[in-house]
Amino acid sequence: AAGVIQSPRHLIKEKRETATLKCYPIPRHDTVYWYQQGPGQDPQFLISFYEKMQSDKGSIPDRFSAQQFSDYHSELNMSSLELGDSALYFCASSPRQGEVNTEAFFGQGTRLTVV
Amino acid sequence: AQKITQTQPGMFVQEKEAVTLDCTYDTSDPSYGLFWYKQPSSGEMIFLIYQGSYDQQNATEGRYSLNFQKARKSANLVISASQLGDSALYVCAMREANRDDKIIFGKGTRLHILP
Numbered sequence: 001a002a003g004v005i006q007s008p009r010h011l012i013k014e015k016r017e018t019a020t021l022k023c024y025p026i027p028r029h030d031t032v033y034w035y036q037q038g039p040g041q042d043p044q045f046l047i048s049f050y051e052k053m054q055s056d057k058g059s060i061p062d063r064f065s066a067q068q069f070s071d072y073h074s075e076l077n078m079s080s081l082e083l084g085d086s087a088l089y090f091c092a093s094s095p096r097q098g099e100v101n102t103e104a105f106f107g108q109g110t111r112l113t114v115v
Numbered sequence: 116a117q118k119i120t121q122t123q124p125g126m127f128v129q130e131k132e133a134v135t136l137d138c139t140y141d142t143s144d145p146s147y148g149l150f151w152y153k154q155p156s157s158g159e160m161i162f163l164i165y166q167g168s169y170d171q172q173n174a175t176e177g178r179y180s181l182n183f184q185k186a187r188k189s190a191n192l193v194i195s196a197s198q199l200g201d202s203a204l205y206v207c208a209m210r211e212a213n214r215d216d217k218i219i220f221g222k223g224t225r226l227h228i229l230p
Contacts, residue, residue, distance in 0.1 A: 033217060033218065035220075041222075042206065042220045042221060042222045042223060043160070043206075043220045045217045045218070045219070048217055056217050058217065088158050090160055092160075092218070102148075103148075103150060103162050103165045104150070104162070104210075104218055105162055106152070106159065106160035106161075106162070107159075108157075108158070108159040109158050109159060109160070111158065
């Protein structure tokens, strides 16, 4: 079965550079979530989209932006990268936003290292 | 206040034994879902099991079962006949119907299975 696809799997960037992370949800899933997991930390919610509109926003820095496209894939854009942005970035997708009794499936994550 | 509390940062268990990983949660929402994910060293977040707040029976998925005690607000994961491949970080998570659908994670329990 198709899973959530994230690209790239690994990314190394220098400080002040920009990065774009991509997420392709499971087909027919209309909700996408982005999470950031620092070393030894639990995943922190960044932002979510439902039907291409932002549905919720968490602790996402102003330097980051994201969008969901017409084919439901999502991109997380990160500018002016800082060393503290080094983390594992997860994307998850879920069908039927608003229905709590549906599981969310995660991609394998993008490991971003800022040097 | 923590929404999800996992009090066991680490556990060591002998292979083939059963293990219970604790999770308590805090919500005033009558409708919510509880999830367990497994995060191996590779970093991916693997969905294990789901329990809805209105489910009458405890969820089971193969060797995984969820001991759901609603009055105590606990959702412990039970792994029967543990295997070496079960060594990983286990994360409890919750989604509340009235909280814009995002998933909130606990800090996880790192499980080590001993041969």
